[in-house]
Amino acid sequence: xxxxxxxxxxxxxxxxxxxxxxxxxxxxxxxxxxxxxxxxxxxxxxxxxxxxxxxxxxxxxxxxxxxxxxxxxxxxxxxxxxxxxxxxxxxxxxxxxxxxxxxxxxxxxxxxxxxxxxxxxxxxxxxxxxxxxxxxxxxxxxxxxxxxxxxxxxxxxxxxxxxxxxxxxxxxxxxxxxxxxxxxxxxxxxxxxxxxxxxxxxxxxxxxxxxxxxxxxxxxxxxxxxxxxxxxxxxxxxxxxxxxxxxxxxxxxxxxxxxxxxxxxxxxxxxxxxxxxxxxxxxxxxxxxxxxxxxxx
Amino acid sequence: xxxxxxxxxxxxxxxxxxxxxxxxxxxxxxxxxxxxxxxxxxxxxxxxxxxxxxxxxxxxxxxxxxxxxxxxxxxxxxxxxxxxxxxxxxxxxxxxxxxxxxxxxxxxxxxxxxxxxxxxxxxxxxxxxxxxxxxxxxxxxxxxxxxxxxxxxxxxxxxxxxxxxxxxxxxxxxxxxxxxxxxxxxxxxxxxxxxxxxxxxxxxxxxxxxxxxxxxxxxxxxxxxxxxxxxxxxxxxxxxxxxxxxxxxxxxxxxxxxxxxxxxxxxxxxxxxxxxxxxxxxxxxxxxxxxxxxxxx
Numbered sequence: 364x365x366x367x368x369x370x371x372x373x374x375x376x377x378x379x380x381x382x383x384x385x386x387x388x389x390x391x392x393x394x395x396x397x398x399x400x401x402x403x404x405x406x407x408x409x410x411x412x413x414x415x416x417x418x419x420x421x422x423x424x425x426x427x428x429x430x431x432x433x434x435x436x437x438x439x440x441x442x443x444x445x446x447x448x449x450x451x452x453x454x455x456x457x458x459x460x461x462x463x464x465x466x467x468x469x470x471x472x473x474x475x476x477x478x479x480x481x482x483x484x485x486x487x488x489x490x491x492x493x494x495x496x497x498x499x500x501x502x503x504x505x506x507x508x509x510x511x512x513x514x515x516x517x518x519x520x521x522x523x524x525x526x527x528x529x530x531x532x533x534x535x536x537x538x539x540x541x542x543x544x545x546x547x548x549x550x551x552x553x554x555x556x557x558x559x560x561x562x563x564x565x566x567x568x569x570x571x572x573x574x575x576x577x578x579x580x581x582x583x584x585x586x587x588x589x590x591x592x593x594x595x596x597x598x599x600x601x602x603x604x605x606x607x608x609x610x611x612x613x614x615x616x617x618x619x620x621x622x623x624x625x626x627x628x629x630x631x632x633x634x635x636x637x638x639x640x641x642x643x644x645x646x647x648x649x650x651x652x653x654x655x656x657x658x659x660x
Numbered sequence: 661x662x663x664x665x666x667x668x669x670x671x672x673x674x675x676x677x678x679x680x681x682x683x684x685x686x687x688x689x690x691x692x693x694x695x696x697x698x699x700x701x702x703x704x705x706x707x708x709x710x711x712x713x714x715x716x717x718x719x720x721x722x723x724x725x726x727x728x729x730x731x732x733x734x735x736x737x738x739x740x741x742x743x744x745x746x747x748x749x750x751x752x753x754x755x756x757x758x759x760x761x762x763x764x765x766x767x768x769x770x771x772x773x774x775x776x777x778x779x780x781x782x783x784x785x786x787x788x789x790x791x792x793x794x795x796x797x798x799x800x801x802x803x804x805x806x807x808x809x810x811x812x813x814x815x816x817x818x819x820x821x822x823x824x825x826x827x828x829x830x831x832x833x834x835x836x837x838x839x840x841x842x843x844x845x846x847x848x849x850x851x852x853x854x855x856x857x858x859x860x861x862x863x864x865x866x867x868x869x870x871x872x873x874x875x876x877x878x879x880x881x882x883x884x885x886x887x888x889x890x891x892x893x894x895x896x897x898x899x900x901x902x903x904x905x906x907x908x909x910x911x912x913x914x915x916x917x918x919x920x921x922x923x924x925x926x927x928x929x930x931x932x933x934x935x936x937x938x939x940x941x942x943x944x945x946x947x948x949x950x951x952x953x954x955x956x957x
Contacts, residue, residue, distance in 0.1 A: 368681060381678035382686060384665060384773045389679060390752065391811040392689035423812070453760060455687065463750060463775075465811070465818035465843055476681045478760075502802025504813045513812040514688040514762070515720070516801045521762035537834075546762055 367444040369437055369477040374444060377478070386474050387458045391465065392513035394457030394474075395419035400484060400608045401442060401450050402643050405650035407608070409435070411571045416454070419510045424467065425458045428475040441479045450481040451609060455512065485611040490636055493614035493628055494530035496549075496605070498594050499523060501534035501542050501566070508565050520545035531605055533597070533618065540591035542566040544605050547613075548573040551592060552602035552631045559596070562589035572606045572639070579638040585631065594618065602629030604636075611643070612636040664741040666734055666774040671741060674775070683771050684755045688762065689810035691754030691771070692716035697781060697905045698739060698747050699940050702947035704905070706732070708868040713751070716807045721764065722755045725772040738776045747779040748906060752809065782908040787933055790911035790925055791827035793846075793902070795891050796820060798831035798839050798863070805862050817842035828902055830894070830915065837888035839863040844904035845870040846912075848889060848897035849928045856893070859886035869903045869936070876935040882928065891915065899926030908940070909933040 368380035387393035397416050400407040413431055420427055429437075438452055455476045461468035501507075503516040520532035524545070531544040541549050542561055548570040550560045558580050561567050580587050597603055601624045603615040612635050614628035628636075665677035685691035694713050697704040710728055717724055726734075735749055752773045758765035800813040817829035821842070828841040838846050839858055845867040847857045855877050858864050877884050894900055898921045900912040909932050911925035925933075 370681060378680075380681040382681055383675075384667060384677040384679055384752075384775065386686070387815075389683070389686045390693070390809055391815050392809055393812055393815050396687070423816075455681075462777075465815050466822045467815075467819050478681065480759075500802070504801045504810070505797070505799030506813070511812050512687055512689055513801070513810045515690055515808050515810040516803070518684075518688050518690050518762050518764075519720070522764050525763045 366478075366480065367441065369441050369475070371474055371476070374441070380476070380478070382474060382476065383460045385463060386460050388455065388474065388512055390463055392511060393423070393425075394455055394512045395423060395425065395510050396453065396455040396512055397510065398608055399438070399452045399454070400643075401447050401452055401479070402484065403647035403650075404442070404448050405647035406438060406442075406452065407643050407646055408571045408575060409438070411574065412608075415510060415569065415571060416456070420456060422506070422509045423458070423511065425456060426473050428456055428473040437477060441477050445479045445481075447479045447481050449484055450479060453478045457512070482609070484609065485613070485640065490612075490614065490628060493616040494605070495528065495617035495620075496531045496533050496544065496615050497524050497527045497529045497619055498535055498541070499532045501536050503534070506565055507542065507567055508563070508569060510568055517545040529617075531615075533594070535594065536566060536591075538591070539593050541594065541597065543568065543570075544607075547605040547607035547610060550576075550604050550606060551597050551600035552629060553588070553596075553600065555586070556631060557586040557588055558631065559588045559590065559592050561591060570606060572608050572611065575642060576606055576612065576635055576639060579635060579642060583634060583638060585635075597623065600624065602632050604632045612639050663775070663777065664738065666738050666772070668771055668773070671738070677773070677775070679771060679773065680757045682760060683757050685752065685771065685809055687760055689808060690720070690722075691752055691809045692720060692722065692807050693750065693752040693809055694807065695905055696735070696749045696751070697940075698744050698749055698776070699781065700944035700947075701739065701745050702944035703735060703739075703749065704940050704943055705868045705872060706735070708871065709905075712807060712866065712868060713753070717753060719803070719806045720755070720808065722753060723770050725753055725770040734774060738774050742776045742778075744776045744778050746781055747777050750775045754809070779906070781906065782910070782937065787909075787911065787925060790913040791902070792825065792914035792917075793828045793830050793841065793912050794821050794824045794826045794916055795832055795838070796829045798833050800831070803862055804839065804864055805860070805866060807865055814842040826914075828912075830891070832891065833863060833888075835888070836890050838891065838894065840865065841902050841904075844902040844907060844910075847873075847901050847903060848894050849899035849926060850885070850893075850897065852883070853928060854883040854885055855928065856885045856887065856889050858888060867903060867905075869905050869908065872939060873903055873909065873932055873936060876932060876939060880931060880935060882932075894920065897921065899929050901929045901932070909936050
């Protein structure tokens with residue numbers, strides 16, 4: 364089976380998924396995106412991702428290409444055509460195609476591209492193994508809260524991490540405080556067992572998984588501090604982890620080569636991971652029940 | 661005549677100039693570009709633009725898609741096919757197409773796209789009219805010295821300028837000093853008639869036209885200070901102007917609504933403009949002579 368992509372109104376073979384060279388996404392990084400995890404056929408936190416997409420579009424004043432219901436229809440159809448049960452759905456909206464000029468064109472149709480692929484998600488083995496991170500100066504643009512395709516700084520950070528044998532780079536603002544990872548949010552467990560993560564602001568992306576973890580932590584009675592924290596604090600922490608839609612909750616066992624805590628996934632991270640996976644399973648089961656019901660009905 | 665673009669080895673009709681949705685330029689802004697002015701058929705400062713392209717590619721560790729001689733051949737062929745005598749040549753190189761993952765793919769071919777168009781360049785009327793600029797916080801990424809397609813911050817700045825009835829936005833670093841414009845370099849003429857422009861560093865793009873102006877100023881015996889300057893200094897300046905390949909030397913007559921100097925193009929700006937246009941003309945005449953010689957030979 365060949366992969367199918369959705370490009371501006373058409374379902375096409377992946378290798379024929381083309382956009383114009385004057386799509387402003389290509390020439391100006393003038394676009395936004397979302398990556399949604401598919402688990403047992405269900406779009407995990409799909410509504411929250413579409414809420415964030417709306418926010419990103421609003422911030423850049425890009426017109427939404429279609430209604431939410433229509434978007435969801437395309438998303439489901441693309442999963443069906445690609446037979447994705449566990450994987451990732453990628454969705455990108457750009458301002459559209461126009462003769463090259465920095466400022467917004469007066470008349471323009473937004474461009475919409477979606478791809479879907481089967482992909483291994485989290486696993487107990489991956490959790491146990493954990494990851495290493497390095498710290499790097501945060502040289503991204505000033506609006507990391509917008510999920511734009513302007514990702515060259517993130518690319519360079521991820522590459523530097525990979526070359527250092529690490530999975531992720533935790534980015535430091537001018538005060539030496541961690542903003543977030545190049546493609547994930549950053550967390551630590553403090554002295555009193557409290558969870559610490561950077562507060563919402565223009566320096567970080569309001570992660571969908573971050574928000575879910577905050578809810579789960581509240582349910583579990585884990586105290587949370589949303590504030591800036593330094594690399595020193597990470598080094599002294601009993602536990603640290605990162606979160607993202609595709610990584611869920613992933614223990615961070617080393618930073619810049621130094622071991623965090625006892626170098627193994629800690630108990631708070633464990634509880635949050637279990638709670639998160641439980642949450643995802645409950646979503647996919649609800650979805651399966653509903654889908655079965657629909658088919659039966 | 662329909663416009664022709666060059667896309668990854670082929671000359672195609674402009675409307676068929678397509679790249680893959682997984683071109684990393686589209687998904688990660690993982691690419692660089694140049695805009696070269698064409699005057700009377702000659703590529704103005706073409707070598708300097710290709711030098712800068714090489715530097716941008718090197719900084720991002722993107723492989724050069726072809727030799728300089730081959731690039732120049734394609735550039736000239738594209739101008740010929742589009743019959744561009746006065747206009748712009750746009751050239752973009754991205755890391756290429758790969759399954760989406762932030763870090764550099766192990767094996768990848770760079771993508772090369774070029775477009776050319778006829779375009780009005782500078783004119784005496786445009787010089788006399790001058791432009792207004794506004795000041796805005798510089799929220800671009802930390803490597804403005806790389807001419808990357810990661811331009812969303814520049815787009816927003818140009819749009820804000822347009823909505824304020826201005827042509828350009830001059831960007832301010834955290835110390836309130838001007839870095840450069842969203843698509844041009846920023847200059848003022850100080851109390852002693854000296855030229856002031858920001859020094860080379862990661863905060864500004866080393867403009868090709870900027871470098872030419874510095875040479876011309878030296879030839880004319882105009883003293884130059886390459887240093888940070890504030891908006892207050894611009895307000896107090898006798899003259900200010902911006903420079904870019906497509907705008908040449910363009911008087912800035914207002915900043916944030918306040919008039920600079922007497923609100924008309926000043927004498928130093930005039931001399932630099934004349935010198936720059938003279939320089940460009942000499943280049944295109946040399947090129948015409950050479951081309952005629954080649955044809956005769």
